Amino acid sequence: MAQEEASQSIRTLSGSERRLTSDSAMPTVSSDFEGSSFDTGTMSGIIASTGAPNATASITSTDEPLTRLVGGNPTTAISGNMTATSTAPRPSNTQPCNNYPEFCSRKYSNITEVCAHNSPFTRKNNAGSNQEFGVTQQLNDGVRMVQAQAHFVNGTLYFCHTSCDLLNAGTVEAYLTEVTTWLAAHPFDVITIIFGNFNYNDKDANGAPLVTSKNFVDPVEKSGLKQYIYQPPKTAMTLEDWPTLSELIISGKRVITFIDYNFDTDAVPWLLWEFYNVWETPFSPTGNAFPCTIGRPDGIGDKKARELLYMANHNLNVEISIAGMNLLIPNTVVLNVTNGVNGTGSLGEMTERCTNNWGRPPNFLLVDYYNAGPTNGSVFEVAARANNVAYNRSCCGTESLAAGLVRPAATCLGLVVALAVALMV
Structure with missing residues (x-):
């Protein structure tokens, strides 16, 4: 995926065995999420439409679970080379939307x-x-x-x-x-x-x-x-x-x-x-x-x-x-x-x-x-x-x-906002 494509919008975050990493600077909680209430638990969710310049992303394996906010194409997962695959098991979502x-x-x-x-x-x-x-x-x-x-x-x-x-x-x-x-x-x-x-x-x-x-x-x-x-x-x-x-x-x-x-x-x-x-x-x-x-x-x-x-x-x-x-x-x-x-x-x-x-x-x-x-x-x-x-x-x-309620960890939410990963199907 081209870098300019990655900075436009977030479609979905998917995977209980993968997490996002980036070499770009992350927004700070104080400047980007002032007034928000986050705990230090699992990253859970997505914020859309960020203007973070030149954001790049990769996927690395980890045992640390990530919850999924279902959206975009719910049957698509991200593979290591940023192409779509449907072979990975679908994760379950634990982030409440409107309380559930x-x-x-x-x-x-x-x-x-x-x-x-x-x-x-x-x-x-x-x-x-x-x-x-x-x-x-x-x-x-x-x-x-x-x-x-x-x-x-x-x-x-x-x-x-x-x-x-x-x-x-x-x-x-x-x-x-x-x-x-x-x-x-x-x-x-x-x-x-x-x-x-x-x-x-x-x-x-x-x-x-x-x-x-x-x-x-x-x-x-x-x-x-x-x-x-x-x-x-x-x-x-x-x-x-x-x-x-x-x-x-x-x-x-x-x-x-x-x-x-x-x-x-x-x-x-x-x-x-x-x-x-x-x-x-x-x-x-x-x-x-x-x-x-x-x-x-x-x-x-x-x-x-x-x-x-x-x-x-x-x-x-x-x-x-x-x-x-x-x-x-x-x-x-x-x-x-x-x-x-x-x-x-x-x-x-x-x-x-x-x-x-x-x-x-x-x-x-x-x-x-x-x-x-x-x-x-x-x-x-x-x-x-x-x-x-x-x-x-x-x-x-x-x-x-x-x-x-379950809230996303501040650093992980900042990571997602900065990366703005769009899935390719």
Whole structure:
């Protein structure tokens, strides 16, 4: 392989009996991975798209095991002269992707994740709150989709619940900056963000929509999130179109973004219209029937729905009146049932029923107070059952659970980033 080819992109690292070596200078952890959390264990994974100049690589035999992040061509291994061979036994992956090694080789569309409904709204003793912990703790605990309602106020987007006078959680930029910081420290995780556009009915002086996808570009870019956002090959993706988690991780594009209304994919192709790609069950119910029928968008048929991602809305509400406003707020009294694994009205019961109805589990389970339930982590146990994996984590609190996960050794990860080895087939 030519040296210039080797410096462009990493496709996959493969082999339990081979390791990479290089005569090029390695990037330092302090300059290239500042803020990241690594332990001193086995090298496990790949970071993509590096500009390391004149990197060369060789393969040497060793008894020291290397774990594999499955991606690129999963049946190809690297031989000593940098040609492909399929004679070596396939190694097993031990690096978690979104908390489970099994997810690395799965399509994004073939995984059930917990979604924090109104993720930024965590104000204590405020009727507009939907979560107890902030977004960093949500992500540490295992949430992989976040959602919230954005309000356009004096030219700036804020996350507010119904009214910024009721609950103002700060600017969208500040929230996304926190998410970006977390992403930088967790290179093997893929997350999804849904932006709710509160002002979708507002018009400017010319009668055009006041707030569209274009208004979200500024906070996304200023927060640093843009570098992580995946732009699909088309704006309306089917289940088969989505890449695997490992492919997203290898590419470095580990964030999927949607907007619910006033999309403009011509101007902002990476901010997808939610309802071209995702349908939802009825939302904001005050009864615990939690139907698995199509709530949004209008007019979608069952045949089309079976080709798309779908979200099970499972947040039970009560209606109250505050300052002349009728509001639906979380029914916290019955969270032990609503967020439970079993029983009438439970998240587990709804997930099983939707799975039976549609022949596959929901992709996203939208919940309030994800940390509440009959047991710690009950909503994540429901997701694990839907994913057919063993729930083996703990939840939920103020300590970073991510610190307990397998992380790559800093020197080995730096080695992989510097080499940028592309397989030849």
